[in-house]
Amino acid sequence: MQQLKPVTLKLSVYKVYKVASLIERITDTDTPFVNVRKTNEMFKQMSKDIYHPFFKFLELHKLEVNIVITGEFLDKLKKYAPRSLTVLRRLVKGGYVTLVLDAYYGNSLSSLYNMSWWARSIEKTRDRCEEILHKDADFVFLPQLYRTLELERVVHKLGKKKFLLRNKGKKIAYYKTKLSSLRRFDGHPVSWVKDEKDEELEFHYIPNNYFMMPNELMFEKDLETSVRAFSMKVGWQYNKFFLNPRLTKNEKTVVPRLNEKSSLGYYSHLQKSIIRLWDYASFIIASEEHIEDQEYTRIKTISRNFAALQDPFFLLYLLPKFYNTPHQEVKTFSSPYEAYVSMQACVKHLEILLKNKI
Amino acid sequence: MSGNTSKKKILLLSWELSPVYAGGLGILARDVVDELKNQGNEVEVLLPRIPPRTEVLHGFSIPRLYNKYFKENNTIKGLDYNIDLMDGKGRTPGALWPKLFSSAARSKSSDLNLYPNNLPKHVRAYAQVCRDYVRDNADRFDLIIGFDWMTAPAFHLIKELKLDIPFFFHVNSTEWDRTPDPRRIIVGCQYNKKLESKYFKEAEHVLSISSVTKDALVEHCGVPEDKITVISNDITFNPDTKGYTDLNKGKNVLFIGRVDQQKGIPFLLDTAEKVVSIDSQIRFLIAGDGKDMDITVETIAERGLEKNCIIIGWVNNEQKKQLYKSADLFAMTSPSEPFGLTPLEAIMSDVPVISSQKCGFLDVLPSTPTYEYYDTNRFAELVLHYINDTEDRSRLMAKQKEEYALHSWPTQIAKITALL
Numbered sequence: 001m002q003q004l005k006p007v008t009l010k011l012s013v014y015k016v017y018k019v020a021s022l023i024e025r026i027t028d029t030d031t032p033f034v035n036v037r038k039t040n041e042m043f044k045q046m047s048k049d050i051y052h053p054f055f056k057f058l059e060l061h062k063l064e065v066n067i068v069i070t071g072e073f074l075d076k077l078k079k080y081a082p083r084s085l086t087v088l089r090r091l092v093k094g095g096y097v098t099l100v101l102d103a104y105y106g107n108s109l110s111s112l113y114n115m116s117w118w119a120r121s122i123e124k125t126r127d128r129c130e131e132i133l134h135k136d137a138d139f140v141f142l143p144q145l146y147r148t149l150e151l152e153r154v155v156h157k158l159g160k161k162k163f164l165l166r167n168k169g170k171k172i173a174y175y176k177t178k179l180s181s182l183r184r185f186d187g188h189p190v191s192w193v194k195d196e197k198d199e200e201l202e203f204h205y206i207p208n209n210y211f212m213m214p215n216e217l218m219f220e221k222d223l224e225t226s227v228r229a230f231s232m233k234v235g236w237q238y239n240k241f242f243l244n245p246r247l248t249k250n251e252k253t254v255v256p257r258l259n260e261k262s263s264l265g266y267y268s269h270l271q272k273s274i275i276r277l278w279d280y281a282s283f284i285i286a287s288e289e290h291i292e293d294q295e296y297t298r299i300k301t302i303s304r305n306f307a308a309l310q311d312p313f314f315l316l317y318l319l320p321k322f323y324n325t326p327h328q329e330v331k332t333f334s335s336p337y338e339a340y341v342s343m344q345a346c347v348k349h350l351e352i353l354l355k356n357k358i
Numbered sequence: 359m360s361g362n363t364s365k366k367k368i369l370l371l372s373w374e375l376s377p378v379y380a381g382g383l384g385i386l387a388r389d390v391v392d393e394l395k396n397q398g399n400e401v402e403v404l405l406p407r408i409p410p411r412t413e414v415l416h417g418f419s420i421p422r423l424y425n426k427y428f429k430e431n432n433t434i435k436g437l438d439y440n441i442d443l444m445d446g447k448g449r450t451p452g453a454l455w456p457k458l459f460s461s462a463a464r465s466k467s468s469d470l471n472l473y474p475n476n477l478p479k480h481v482r483a484y485a486q487v488c489r490d491y492v493r494d495n496a497d498r499f500d501l502i503i504g505f506d507w508m509t510a511p512a513f514h515l516i517k518e519l520k521l522d523i524p525f526f527f528h529v530n531s532t533e534w535d536r537t538p539d540p541r542r543i544i545v546g547c548q549y550n551k552k553l554e555s556k557y558f559k560e561a562e563h564v565l566s567i568s569s570v571t572k573d574a575l576v577e578h579c580g581v582p583e584d585k586i587t588v589i590s591n592d593i594t595f596n597p598d599t600k601g602y603t604d605l606n607k608g609k610n611v612l613f614i615g616r617v618d619q620q621k622g623i624p625f626l627l628d629t630a631e632k633v634v635s636i637d638s639q640i641r642f643l644i645a646g647d648g649k650d651m652d653i654t655v656e657t658i659a660e661r662g663l664e665k666n667c668i669i670i671g672w673v674n675n676e677q678k679k680q681l682y683k684s685a686d687l688f689a690m691t692s693p694s695e696p697f698g699l700t701p702l703e704a705i706m707s708d709v710p711v712i713s714s715q716k717c718g719f720l721d722v723l724p725s726t727p728t729y730e731y732y733d734t735n736r737f738a739e740l741v742l743h744y745i746n747d748t749e750d751r752s753r754l755m756a757k758q759k760e761e762y763a764l765h766s767w768p769t770q771i772a773k774i775t776a777l778l
Contacts, residue, residue: 019459020459021459021671023602023671023677026602026604027602269656273658273662276664276665335456337455337651337652338455338456338459340655341458341669345668352606355606356604
């Protein structure tokens with residue numbers, strides 16, 4: 001059984017969005033949501049400059065980390081960076097890495113509004129892990145835990161009972177409970193979690209200072225130095241944890257106060273608005289999924305492309321402070337408002353395509 | 359003034375003339391020039407600057423002289439207030455963020471910044487060029503017309519020549535129209551206000567583009583009412599035959615204009631919130647860019663209007679024409695608009711217009727349903743009524759088209775020469 005380590009890394013594909021207004025999108029309906037060519041080029045560059053040296057660093061110093069990984073990342077790693085994949089495989093095989101499943105496109109926020117989509121995406125990532133890394137993961141990444149979250153979708157179908165969450169605090173925390181005591185519907189325990197289906201679930205809260213995103217390095221001015229500094233920070237955090245007996249003795253057990261429903265309280269107005277738009281988009285896609293034949297295939301393609309848009313990393317573009325850093329050329333958008341309007345245009349275009357039956 | 363109708367030789371002083379323009383002034387100047395020419399007058403337009411490789415019909419500039427005066431940076435005697443106030447200092451920085459879809463907007467617009475931060479220095483150089491040109495060509499002109507405050511220093515210097523040529527101001531907008539909110543104290547604007555109130559009333563006559571501007575001229579600039587003639591604006595606009603079919607015409611309310619406080623965007627969003635709570639199918643298409651784009655986007659997000667208030671961003675001329683055709687109702691939301699050409703474009707594109715009360719174009723389209731710009735309940739009521747009652751909407755459209763057909767630009771322009 002894999003054990004959770006303190007330092008957690010999130011690996012997902014850095015997407016380069018296509019900036020276009022609604023008018024440009026409806027004039028040229030083939031305008032993509034994500035610039036695939038540039039995204040692939042960027043991935044190749046990032047594999048070379050960030051992922052590969054970082055994986056080698058982990059291997060050299062035998063550091064143990066959790067990696068929250070997306071299926072898309074694994075697919076691209078296999079296709080564009082086989083050398084890095086080999087190192088990652090060795091790390092996984094040696095037990096240095098605990099894999100944590102994220103949604104296939106990193107669209108884990110869909111667990112807030114479209115749970116079937118989210119569960120399907122987790123399943124897809126699990127398949128990729130088994131196929132590419134030859135290893136299944138015990139943990140699933142959750143952006144938020146709340147009582148109406150239909151965890152049965154991954155607990156019963158995929159057999160996953162351990163979850164990792166990112167926490168605002170500074171300490172690693174741990175929460176264990178039965179599925180039946182967690183799940184609520186309208187304030188009451190749900191009737192469909194029967195004794196034979198009841199499972200004991202584990203929730204591990206990783207604080208922000210242990211949760212790191214190598215993709216953010218792309219915005220640093222001196223990439224090489226930044227990657228080195230990032231690697232050393234990981235090593236330092238790892239050692240700090242194991243040198244502190246209070247931390248290693250036991251993870252702090254907590255009984256968190258759980259919300260009945262999902263909350264967007266952590267997000268800014270622009271971020272909330274975009275999440276609502278994603279919610280709306282997933283709703284309209286789902287409402288058209290019954291369409292048969294060729295149209296259905298096209299909707300499937302659009303749905304897939306749209307899922308790729310729902311990357312929590314996009315939410316960074318909506319923060320004004322994000323634009324204070326140098327390395328402007330990497331940023332797709334010139335302001336949070338341009339990012340917002342571009343995403344709004346994407347969703348409205350999607351709505352138009354679906355309403356007009358494509 | 360004799361009312362002599364013989365053909366006149368007219369010198370126009372204008373900061374803009376299409377295709378060198380940044381806003382409505384350049385379009386207005388072009389329309390005035392074309393019609394004066396149509397009526398057989400001789401017209402020349404002296405512009406401050408013309409970008410390289412740009413041909414401006416009937417327009418010219420004197421770069422050598424202009425550059426000389428610009429370098430010398432002479433003060434102008436008699437302008438007894440600090441003309442350098444706008445030189446960057448004390449001026450609001452405008453948008454701190456780059457323009458929305460800026461790469462597209464930049465590539466399609468003129469590469470000459472007509473209103474830089476050191477505008478007063480340019481205005482001063484231009485005034486001296488105008489004085490020299492008029493002095494050397496005094497016998498060639500029957501009339502000089504200066505557009506807006508940028509020609510006021512030129513008027514001051516020309517007046518010192520004591521020539522027997524009447525000088526008219528053609529006022530496209532006053533500073534009171536551009537910055538109606540007294541809380542927004544911008545040093546440059548205060549300077550412009552002083553300039554306007556000092557010089558407009560000294561001219562032989564003032565031509566105003568609407569009764570709204572006329573009221574501002576009387577109230578704020580002290581111009582006697584009998585010294586003002588309203589020359590109601592007009593446009594040359596060829597509407598498109600089709601719109602964006604994908605935008606599902608049916609419940610689209612269109613706004614086209616600069617996204618800032620002067621255009622009444624906060625009231626539009628207040629109204630949208632009320633309208634959407636009653637009919638969630640209605641969409642507000644907001645086309646344009648401006649310094650308040652950040653606040654506008656924040657407000658849309660904060661109020662959860664993301665599905666109904668769609669920011670289109672900057673649009674080019676062709677896109678604008680198609681947008682009109684995709685709309686069902688056009689909303690003119692400015693608290694105070696000297697004229698407003700977009701409602702006329704909307705009417706020509708078969709889109710009925712509703713408007714706030716203080717808009718100049720209402721002289722031409724008096725049947726337009728109006729509301730006090732802050733009365734968002736009434737605004738919402740009008741939107742809901744005309745979007746849902748298609749028959750009434752068609753009736754309004756027919757009436758507005760009928761009124762617009764009565765508007766004659768040649769008659770309006772003929773008023774200018776009739777004043778001589």
